[in-house]
Amino acid sequence: MNIPLVDLGAQHAEIADEVRAGLDEVFARTAFVGGPAVGRFETAYAAYVGAAHCVGVANGTDALELALRAAGVRPGGEVILPANTFIATAEAVSRIGALPVLVDVDPTYLLIDPAAVRAALTSRTEAIVPVHLFGQVAPVEEIGKIAADAGVPMIEDAAQSQGARRFGQPAGSFGLAAGTSFYPGKNLGAAGDAGGVTTSDAAVARTVRVLSAHGSEHKYDHEAIGFNSRLDTVQAVYLEAKLRRLEGWNAARRTAAERYGAALATVAGVVAPTSAEGNEDVWHLYVVQVDERDRVLASLHDAGVGAGIHYPTPLHLTAAYADLGLGRGAFPVAEAAADRILSLPMYPHLTADQQGAVVEALATAVGG
Ligand SMILES: Cc1ncc(COP(=O)(O)O)c(C=O)c1O
Numbered sequence: 001m002n003i004p005l006v007d008l009g010a011q012h013a014e015i016a017d018e019v020r021a022g023l024d025e026v027f028a029r030t031a032f033v034g035g036p037a038v039g040r041f042e043t044a045y046a047a048y049v050g051a052a053h054c055v056g057v058a059n060g061t062d063a064l065e066l067a068l069r070a071a072g073v074r075p076g077g078e079v080i081l082p083a084n085t086f087i088a089t090a091e092a093v094s095r096i097g098a099l100p101v102l103v104d105v106d107p108t109y110l111l112i113d114p115a116a117v118r119a120a121l122t123s124r125t126e127a128i129v130p131v132h133l134f135g136q137v138a139p140v141e142e143i144g145k146i147a148a149d150a151g152v153p154m155i156e157d158a159a160q161s162q163g164a165r166r167f168g169q170p171a172g173s174f175g176l177a178a179g180t181s182f183y184p185g186k187n188l189g190a191a192g193d194a195g196g197v198t199t200s201d202a203a204v205a206r207t208v209r210v211l212s213a214h215g216s217e218h219k220y221d222h223e224a225i226g227f228n229s230r231l232d233t234v235q236a237v238y239l240e241a242k243l244r245r246l247e248g249w250n251a252a253r254r255t256a257a258e259r260y261g262a263a264l265a266t267v268a269g270v271v272a273p274t275s276a277e278g279n280e281d282v283w284h285l286y287v288v289q290v291d292e293r294d295r296v297l298a299s300l301h302d303a304g305v306g307a308g309i310h311y312p313t314p315l316h317l318t319a320a321y322a323d324l325g326l327g328r329g330a331f332p333v334a335e336a337a338a339d340r341i342l343s344l345p346m347y348p349h350l351t352a353d354q355q356g357a358v359v360e361a362l363a364t365a366v367g368g
Helices: 009-029 036-049 060-070 088-094 114-120 140-150 202-212 233-264 293-302 319-324 332-338 352-367
Strands: 053-057 078-082 099-103 125-128 155-157 177-181 195-199 286-289 341-344
Touching: 009 036, 009 233, 036 053, 036 195, 036 233, 053 060, 053 202, 060 088, 060 155, 060 177, 060 195, 060 202, 078 088, 088 099, 099 114, 099 319, 114 140, 125 140, 195 202, 233 286, 233 352, 293 341, 293 352
Parallel strands: 078 099, 078 125, 155 177
Antiparallel strands: 053 195, 177 195, 286 341
């Protein structure tokens, strides 16, 4: 048996012909930076998210950094974000010279805890970044209200939530801006690194676009010291083709999540994930919780199941963020979860038979 954590092959097969035709056009025009495909994708993705603008950039980390910069985060400022996220959320803050202020998550969904956010506010807080982890949507009403009361922007990390909705509204449209990643394994994944900022604020969109292109709106007219962080044209072609299928692929993930949920209900010792009320999750990852996680993980690997851990180390316990001076015990919920979480294979083309085999291997592992 070999069931990978993520299988991109079937997705590629669906779009291969369309992509080939799109790439032929790019190569014929030799428009390798910019060109019509980039603008077309940005327009389509903004519409999909329900934002007025999408600015394509080189990757999700840049998207978050540029969104935070455009939102006014400065060196020395504080930005509140969850301890349980991919390190890029914090890197985007640190690269500005601002301070990531980590907070704990809730024990059920492992999303940023609004009460912890409120407690972490200071006069130096310049932004709050809820992360829509695993394909969920963070509690944006509460976080948005805390941000509004404090007079600071909410910037969403929407890297894992393309297509997710909360009470019908898409992730990426709640804050002043959102950064997203089109890393290949994401729900909307490119054929390499890519990212985007969505916003309905014209000034934020303009600042992100200017910063992403050497600080210039018009060539050689440099208003600011910027970056070279544009959405690659080849990636735009790939993403356009995938975006057309994203709703169907997310629906297939939801079906797979329901199948896992039904099967795991009878497996003692496995806590299956659930969706918060109002959330239409897109199941970027399917994360269960088990005792003796490392032993269970090894057993799954031995059985040919490509399970993973997202993420094994809360940010404050990584070497990269040792300087924050926060030891074990700082964020008990994130720390306890990190020892118990296990991501099962999840992708649109995962079959019921494959899921049956995963559940069987998991049941054997937790029972053994
Ligand atoms: C939650 C989260 N934030 C940010 C990123 C950064 O995106 P990228 O890898 O495209 O820089 C990722 C993905 O890698 C992510 O999962």
